[in-house]
Amino acid sequence: MINLYCLECNKKLKNIQISNKRCICDSSRDISQDISIQKDISIKIKNLFTKRKNIEKLKKFEYGKTIIPLSKSTFSSEEIIESMQSHLSTYLTMGTKVGLFEKSFSKYLKTKSSIAVTSGSTANSLALxxxxxxxxxxxxxxxxxxxxxxxxxxxxxxxxxxxxxxPVFVDIDLETLNIDEKKIEKSITNKTRAIMPVHLLGIPCKIDKIKAIAKKHNLFLIEDAADSSGAEYKGKKLGSFGDISTFSFFYTHIMTTIEGGMVSTNNKYFAELAKSKRAFGWIRDLKDKKKIEKKYKNIDPRFLFITKGFNFKPTEVQGAFGMHQIKKLDSLIDARRKNANYWAKRLAKFEEYLIIIKEMKNTKYAWYGYPIIVKEEAPFSKNQLIKFLNSKGVQTRPILSGNIDQQPVAKELNYRKQKLTNATLVNDNGFFIGNHHGIHKIAREAIAGYFEDFFNQYEVR
Ligand SMILES: Cc1ncc(COP(=O)(O)O)c(C=O)c1O
Structure with a gap:
């Protein structure tokens, strides 16, 4: 069943409107054609995706030859159909579908409000x-x-x-690749006002401990959960612990709106401010806009600006994608966890030379990629291992931007640096391979096989 929309006003049609063939926006207009167009096109789009899926199923995996990419698209006909309807109605700027996505995201996360934006980067800019x-x-x-x-x-x-x-950089913990919570308190000065942990690659920080530190020192807590949609720590979704949290829905992430992001919070005041700042700082999307309008009778309420803002508004296409992606999120994560837990077992025998990240008890990792860190004492280099994996078709990449302190851009940044031994190790010796729903049993086993082949070559057991 697809959602049906009025192609004049872009509102979702209720059953009663569908059976009466009239939308409330114009009772004189018969909407039968709107409905039949949407049904006809959706059948064709569904057929195309089914055909594609069947062709893919028939493709044979060749050990050592088939490319195992870093990511695979997580969307299908549902997202295309839902966004196609916005194109047909010509309502593409932020509206109904963005609102529906925001509601479902908050419900999923168990936070009071979520505000959709154009990317994970703009989500961070908005939160700050x-x-x-x-x-x-x-x-x-x-x-x-x-x-x-x-x-x-x-x-x-x-x-x-x-x-x-x-920014004050505190070194990471090699168990999680995230900020080492044990080192945070030593870095607090009378200038410290906030902690911004990042749940890297879908791996949770020890966020309960970080939250306790933030509470003790009266600091804001901002969670960057860009890589971690749907991941959990002690039964709670990441991004629901802090004062405010951010997410990315870039194409390669756990769920996608192609480009897109979200700010989420339990603070109703922050949420209202976010809605205003996302859209230039005007009042159009605010709950108490009528009250504000009354105060400024000489200003056209459509162009009444109460705070400095940006244009971080997503489109209806992003809303349409998000509405369906959120329903698929748990199964996408299950596929990633199956791979990661399998590799953790098969690669455990190489722990003398590799750091293997394993799920902590009482957590659910989202695994945006599967990280590997070559230990200093290994008789081979990271590049030798990468070259071998690449030669077998396994794509790899650095762990996000690595240690930012080692990037040339660091010259432009004014930060307080401390000893960053572990972050430097991961920067120099770490990389990740793809981990996603497109990696099924045969590819999963092949990847473990490639590691074994590599270690046999180096006579390391
Ligand atoms: C931890 C983290 N924060 C922020 C971002 C930025 O997200 P976006 O690419 O959607 O701007 C990313 C992107 O991958 C990320 O990994």
Missing amino acids: AILSSPMVKNHLKPGDEIITTPLTFATSVYPIEDIGCK
Whole structure:
């Protein structure tokens, strides 16, 4: 069953409207044609995807030859049909579908509000713009310090500087590749105002401990969960622990809206501010806009700006994708966990030379990629292992932006650096291979086989 929309007003049609062939936006117009067009096109799109799936099933996996890519698209006919309907109605700017996606995301995460934006990067910019807004009590100010991890994606860090704050890099824990919570308290000064942990590659930080530190020192807690949609720590979804959290739905992520992101929070005031700042700082999307309008009678309420803002508005296409992706999220994660747990067992015999990341008890990792770190004492280099895997068709990449302290851009950044031994090790000796729903039993086993072939070659057992 597909959702049906009125192609005049882009509103989802209720059963009663479908049977009466009339939408409430125009009772004089027969909507039969709207319905038949949507049904006809959707059948054709579904057939195309079914055919594609069947062809893929017939493809034989060749050991050592078949390419195992870093990512595979997570969408199918449902997302295309839902977004096609917005194209037909010509309503493509932020509207009904973005709203439906936001509601379902909050319900899934068990947070009060979610605000969709254009990317994980803009989600971070928006979250920090909220916490530094003069409209927020005890807001962040220029010169304040924010404790974070050096091992992340570059745009977890830039937005901290964009609001005039100083990133303070605390080294990572090799068990999780995330900020080492044991080192956080030593880095707190009288300038520290926030902690921004990143749940790297879908691997949870020890977020309960970090939350306790934030509470003890009265610090804001911002979770960058860009890689971790759907992952859990002690039964709670990542991104539901902090004052505010951010997500990325880029094409290669656990779920996708192609480009896209989300800010989520339990703070209703932050949510309203986010809705305003996402759209230039105007009031159109606010709950109490009528009250604000009354205060400024001389200003056209459609163009009434109450705070500095951006244009981070997603389109209906992103909303349409998100509505379906959220329903698929758990099964996408299950496929990734099956691979990772299998590899953890098969590769355990190589732990003398490799750091293998394993799920902590009482957690659910989302596994955006499967990381491998070559230990310093190994008789081979990271590049030798990568070259071997690549020669067998296994694609690899660095662990996000590596240790940002080692990137040339670091020269432009004003941060407080501490000893970053583990982040440097992961930067120099780490990489990840793809881990996604497209890697089935045969490919999963083949990957473990390639590691064994490599170790046999080096006579390491
Ligand atoms: C931890 C982290 N934060 C932020 C981002 C930025 O997300 P986007 O690519 O959607 O802008 C990424 C991207 O991969 C990321 O991994």
